[in-house]
Amino acid sequence: MNELEKLLGRIIQRINVNLRELEYDVSPFIKNLVPLNQMVKFHAFYGITPNHSLDFLFNHSNLAGSYFLGKIQVRNSILYKSDIRGDELKSKGDVFHYQKFEIPITTDEGIDIEDSFLIKTLVHNFSHDPETLEKFFIRDTITSHYANIHGAPMDGSFLGPFSTVDLTTMRDCVIGAFSYIQAGEVDHLNIEPGTVWVRSPDDFNFHYRYPADRLKDYICFDKGAPPKGLFIDFVEDRKEDFGQLFNVFNIEQPASVPESSSLNRFSVIKPKTYISENVMVAQRAYLENAWLGKGANAQEQCYVINSRLDGFDIMAHGAKIIETNLGENVFVGFNSFLRGRTDSRLTVGRDTIIMPHTIIDTKKPLAIPPGHLVWGLITTPDELESNSIALEDLSKIDAGLMKGNMSFEGSGAVFVNAFRERIHHILEANGAFFDGKKNRGHAQKNQNISFNTIQPYPDGELQGLYPAIVIQP
Amino acid sequence: MNELEKLLGRIIQRINVNLRELEYDVSPFIKNLVPLNQMVKFHAFYGITPNHSLDFLFNHSNLAGSYFLGKIQVRNSILYKSDIRGDELKSKGDVFHYQKFEIPITTDEGIDIEDSFLIKTLVHNFSHDPETLEKFFIRDTITSHYANIHGAPMDGSFLGPFSTVDLTTMRDCVIGAFSYIQAGEVDHLNIEPGTVWVRSPDDFNFHYRYPADRLKDYICFDKGAPPKGLFIDFVEDRKEDFGQLFNVFNIEQPASVPESSSLNRFSVIKPKTYISENVMVAQRAYLENAWLGKGANAQEQCYVINSRLDGFDIMAHGAKIIETNLGENVFVGFNSFLRGRTDSRLTVGRDTIIMPHTIIDTKKPLAIPPGHLVWGLITTPDELESNSIALEDLSKIDAGLMKGNMSFEGSGAVFVNAFRERIHHILEANGAFFDGKKNRGHAQKNQNISFNTIQPYPDGELQGLYPAIVIQP
Numbered sequence: 001m002n003e004l005e006k007l008l009g010r011i012i013q014r015i016n017v018n019l020r021e022l023e024y025d026v027s028p029f030i031k032n033l034v035p036l037n038q039m040v041k042f043h044a045f046y047g048i049t050p051n052h053s054l055d056f057l058f059n060h061s062n063l064a065g066s067y068f069l070g071k072i073q074v075r076n077s078i079l080y081k082s083d084i085r086g087d088e089l090k091s092k093g094d095v096f097h098y099q100k101f102e103i104p105i106t107t108d109e110g111i112d113i114e115d116s117f118l119i120k121t122l123v124h125n126f127s128h129d130p131e132t133l134e135k136f137f138i139r140d141t142i143t144s145h146y147a148n149i150h151g152a153p154m155d156g157s158f159l160g161p162f163s164t165v166d167l168t169t170m171r172d173c174v175i176g177a178f179s180y181i182q183a184g185e186v187d188h189l190n191i192e193p194g195t196v197w198v199r200s201p202d203d204f205n206f207h208y209r210y211p212a213d214r215l216k217d218y219i220c221f222d223k224g225a226p227p228k229g230l231f232i233d234f235v236e237d238r239k240e241d242f243g244q245l246f247n248v249f250n251i252e253q254p255a256s257v258p259e260s261s262s263l264n265r266f267s268v269i270k271p272k273t274y275i276s277e278n279v280m281v282a283q284r285a286y287l288e289n290a291w292l293g294k295g296a297n298a299q300e301q302c303y304v305i306n307s308r309l310d311g312f313d314i315m316a317h318g319a320k321i322i323e324t325n326l327g328e329n330v331f332v333g334f335n336s337f338l339r340g341r342t343d344s345r346l347t348v349g350r351d352t353i354i355m356p357h358t359i360i361d362t363k364k365p366l367a368i369p370p371g372h373l374v375w376g377l378i379t380t381p382d383e384l385e386s387n388s389i390a391l392e393d394l395s396k397i398d399a400g401l402m403k404g405n406m407s408f409e410g411s412g413a414v415f416v417n418a419f420r421e422r423i424h425h426i427l428e429a430n431g432a433f434f435d436g437k438k439n440r441g442h443a444q445k446n447q448n449i450s451f452n453t454i455q456p457y458p459d460g461e462l463q464g465l466y467p468a469i470v471i472q473p
Numbered sequence: 474m475n476e477l478e479k480l481l482g483r484i485i486q487r488i489n490v491n492l493r494e495l496e497y498d499v500s501p502f503i504k505n506l507v508p509l510n511q512m513v514k515f516h517a518f519y520g521i522t523p524n525h526s527l528d529f530l531f532n533h534s535n536l537a538g539s540y541f542l543g544k545i546q547v548r549n550s551i552l553y554k555s556d557i558r559g560d561e562l563k564s565k566g567d568v569f570h571y572q573k574f575e576i577p578i579t580t581d582e583g584i585d586i587e588d589s590f591l592i593k594t595l596v597h598n599f600s601h602d603p604e605t606l607e608k609f610f611i612r613d614t615i616t617s618h619y620a621n622i623h624g625a626p627m628d629g630s631f632l633g634p635f636s637t638v639d640l641t642t643m644r645d646c647v648i649g650a651f652s653y654i655q656a657g658e659v660d661h662l663n664i665e666p667g668t669v670w671v672r673s674p675d676d677f678n679f680h681y682r683y684p685a686d687r688l689k690d691y692i693c694f695d696k697g698a699p700p701k702g703l704f705i706d707f708v709e710d711r712k713e714d715f716g717q718l719f720n721v722f723n724i725e726q727p728a729s730v731p732e733s734s735s736l737n738r739f740s741v742i743k744p745k746t747y748i749s750e751n752v753m754v755a756q757r758a759y760l761e762n763a764w765l766g767k768g769a770n771a772q773e774q775c776y777v778i779n780s781r782l783d784g785f786d787i788m789a790h791g792a793k794i795i796e797t798n799l800g801e802n803v804f805v806g807f808n809s810f811l812r813g814r815t816d817s818r819l820t821v822g823r824d825t826i827i828m829p830h831t832i833i834d835t836k837k838p839l840a841i842p843p844g845h846l847v848w849g850l851i852t853t854p855d856e857l858e859s860n861s862i863a864l865e866d867l868s869k870i871d872a873g874l875m876k877g878n879m880s881f882e883g884s885g886a887v888f889v890n891a892f893r894e895r896i897h898h899i900l901e902a903n904g905a906f907f908d909g910k911k912n913r914g915h916a917q918k919n920q921n922i923s924f925n926t927i928q929p930y931p932d933g934e935l936q937g938l939y940p941a942i943v944i945q946p
Contacts, residue, residue, distance in 0.1 A: 043722065048928060048929075048930060050930055050932055050935060050936075054940045246722065247722045248720060248721055249516065249720045250720055448931040449931065450516075450929060450930065450931045451928060452926055452928050453925055455521060455923035455924060456521075457522070457523055458921040458923045459523055459921055462523060462946075467521060467944050467946055468945040469942065470942070470944075471941065471942050471943075472941040473940055
């Protein structure tokens with residue numbers, strides 16, 4: 001295991017060099033975070049389909065976990081149960097529109113991970129930075145449990161557990177637990193835990209901060225110990241169900257699924273679950289007594305328990321709903337946690353947008369009205385009132401708005417439109433609008449994936465490292 | 474599946490071009506031999522250990538099955554459940570002794586498989602041809618079920634089921650079912666089924682032919698149908714036990730095993746099985762109520778059922794024993810089938826050599842005396858008498874010997890010595906003489922293997938083909 005230890009030491013040093021201006025030392029956080037001998041036990045795997053061009057290079061790395069689709073290079077890195085999914089990367093010949101620029105894509109985009117340590121981290125989508133359209137880089141970066149690097153090139157950064165960096169190019173930053181950052185281009189920031197920040201320069205700026213004393217019950221990340229809190233317990237409690245899926249090669253489809261829908265074979269499907277047409281259930285999604293209407297999707301790390309999705313609903317990566325009804329066309333943002341109780345269900349009206357990283361945790365019946373934007377921490381009707389606004393009202397705002405811990409500047413209409421466009425794009429990419437011929441998306445393309453597994457050296461100097469592997473079509 | 478069909482067509486054509494002088498058409502044998510859609514269902518795998526240098530290249534091929542250790546290249550080929558094991562290949566810096574030549578090995582030896590179709594075929598050991606020491610080639614070749622290419626470079630040949638070509642360089646030959654050829658260098662031969670031929674030019678020539686009408690009950694291979702007979706039934710009856718092993722990732726060791734021994738994780742171990750020290754049980758071996766004494770080994774495709782091996786016994790690839798006792802130091806050659814009955818056990822005395830491809834099938838108790846050479850088809854004491862000779866007596870022969878269907882020319886002493894040396898080498902290579910420090914062999918080196926699995930494209934034009942893969946340390 002000597003080489004693996006040296007590799008981790010070198011990665012930590014690189015991050016600390018990058019974070020020197022912030023006077024930040026990641027070492028105490030990384031120590032005890034994951035015992036290295038875990039890395040030897042797991043196997044990695046990658047999916048193969050005729051719909052995703054294959055182009056992998058793995059070198060001097062540990063890859064425990066993962067399903068890579070698309071073009072990925074990994075060098076001098078440790079990927080621990082990561083879900084990297086390169087099935088939306090840009091292709092040679094595409095044209096990228098950015099402000100006044102029409103930028104031609106000259107080679108197929110690839111994800112390049114170098115000198116990084118990603119723990120249970122999803123990397124999805126394509127990089128939106130017009131400066132580096134063909135190379136989605138992740139360098140000198142450490143991410144903690146269930147962080148998400150979503151279309152966000154990154155260098156020299158440290159991401160706390162359940163944080164998301166979305167469509168943002170980031171250099172030399174520290175992102176606190178459960179923070180969501182969508183801000184274009186940022187560097188040398190140390191973002192507090194529980195920050196939700198959505199910025200489009202010159203257009204709008206949305207900012208919310210969780211009360212620290214209440215967030216810590218859900219997620220808390222201190223030096224010298226792995227992350228703790230309800231989010232971690234919730235995921236750990238269901239870990240065993242996944243373990244069984246990963247120890248078996250061939251598995252019977254656990255539910256009847258229409259031809260236009262796909263259940264990833266590494267998703268947990270418990271009774272009684274119903275899957276309609278054009279539904280996409282991704283790897284490591286968890287469905288239990290779940291009713292998924294037409295065009296709905298449950299992305300990676302989503303949990304749908306005793307809940308119903310009326311249709312065309314989006315469960316973005318890491319979203320969790322329990323004892324909840326979603327009307328049609330509801331968007332539940334990244335890592336949101338929506339929990340009703342058996343006799344006190346939570347209902348979300350149609351066309352409502354649950355902001356990324358929202359917590360709704362109610363012990364009494366609660367109804368979110370249709371057509372609203374909802375954010376932050378909500379446990380009572382009063383908190384719902386101060387943490388939501390009708391989309392119609394928000395569209396009229398152009399001077400700014402303060403509500404509870406949230407501040408908004410800029411054009412509400414631009415903000416709402418940007419969100420609606422993105423929701424439409426996500427449904428489209430996932431195949432929600434497939435009509436039997438046109439509009440094929442992930443639900444139709446990801447039905448039949450072969451999975452290859454790879455393991456590290458079982459002992460010796462190289463224990464825990466994987467052999468160098470190159471895979472081409 | 475278009476590409477896979479084209480590939481098979483092209484392989485068949487290549488063999489037929491090679492076999493044109495023999496006026497032999499392999500097509501009617503290959504048709505219906507294995508449905509191509511089987512190739513899509515299976516996954517291939519290769520082992521990784523710190524003791525075997527990794528160097529794989531797979532290109533435009535189907536690899537269903539297999540565990541590759543060592544340096545292997547596969548191009549334009551179909552490997553169906555093959556057990557290629559490159560863990561005895563020659564290394565750069567070795568010196569190969571051949572007659573008066575001392576030949577330096579200038580690069581690590583590799584197995585190169587090109588334009589070939591190998592069905593459930595083992596390729597083991599290193600190539601002994603002094604003309605091509607670094608490249609063990611298998612080109613333009615089709616092998617049927619459970620054939621074995623043992624250290625035998627090969628071009629343009631067709632091997633029938635349960636045949637073995639051993640330490641022989643072969644060009645443009647057809648080898649009948651259950652034939653064993655060890656003959657140095659041969660070309661343009663059409664060998665009848667059930668031929669056992671061991672030749673060392675200028676030294677000796679051993680030849681035996683099975684009676685065709687009796688062999689066909691055991692193995693029979695006609696045009697237009699897969700091979701039939703007791704050997705096939707025997708293997709098929711136990712197929713399900715193996716299937717379970719291949720569908721699971723991690724498996725508990727099914728028997729207690731001393732530190733100096735290794736049970737391959739893809740072997741079937743049924744109660745009550747006992748494993749002594751320095752024992753090697755290879756992949757796809759099958760043990761049921763088996764007692765394995767110190768230094769014994771059971772190689773690939775071996776079956777040991779209700780039997781006891783006293784120690785330092787060799788079960789060469791494909792050997793099967795049922796209701797049988799082996800004294801110490803017994804060699805059971807490739808694909809031999811030794812069957813006693815519950816109340817009529819077969820016993821084999823110590824130091825006896827069962828020739829490759831021997832069938833002993835007795836319904837009454839039968840005792841093979843110690844220190845004998847045994848060959849051919851034996852079902853009664855009379856047949857044992859005409860199909861065996863004391864090694865001591867054989868050593869005295871230098872003019873020749875005819876016994877039943879067997880003819881021997883040349884020096885009996887050289888023949889017996891050659892066999893004894895080989896037996897010693899096999900025990901040594903398998904780690905039978907390990908003393909806790911010295912003489913490590915496969916039993917000690919193959920204990921901790923990581924297995925990587927790879928799968929073909931699940932559908933589309935390339936269905937059944939595997940992506941190109943390069944693997945390096």
